[in-house]
Amino acid sequence: MSKITRFEPNNNNKKVAQLKSYLGFEYIKLKKDVNGLEFNFEHLTEYAREVRYIVSVARKTADGTCVYNYFVECGKLNLFFDAYFNGKIEGEIIDIDKLKPENLA
Numbered sequence: 195m196s197k198i199t200r201f202e203p204n205n206n207n208k209k210v211a212q213l214k215s216y217l218g219f220e221y222i223k224l225k226k227d228v229n230g231l232e233f234n235f236e237h238l239t240e241y242a243r244e245v246r247y248i249v250s251v252a253r254k255t256a257d258g259t260c261v262y263n264y265f266v267e268c269g270k271l272n273l274f275f276d277a278y279f280n281g282k283i284e285g286e287i288i289d290i291d292k293l294k295p296e297n298l299a
Contacts, residue, residue, distance in 0.1 A: 243268065243269065244295040245267075246266065247266045248291040250291070253285030
């Protein structure tokens, strides 16, 4: 497994996380934010309710190639992907952009 390190002026070899794999996806587990504070579950879920994603889907139509930008709430992202993988939304996902509120947690 690869090790992820963050370089800081006072300590340029500080280990912050280890890259792991689950179900074929790589991830890192973070216990604290960049300021060294522990995460607050309620604040994170409140933040998530305000996050939106723009999912851009390219599709060939009779008029040529078009890009459809879907605006998806964070809590409905799984519903969007269910519709996409079940063929209700056609095309190729080309980009996912996160629109987030000003302050995290």
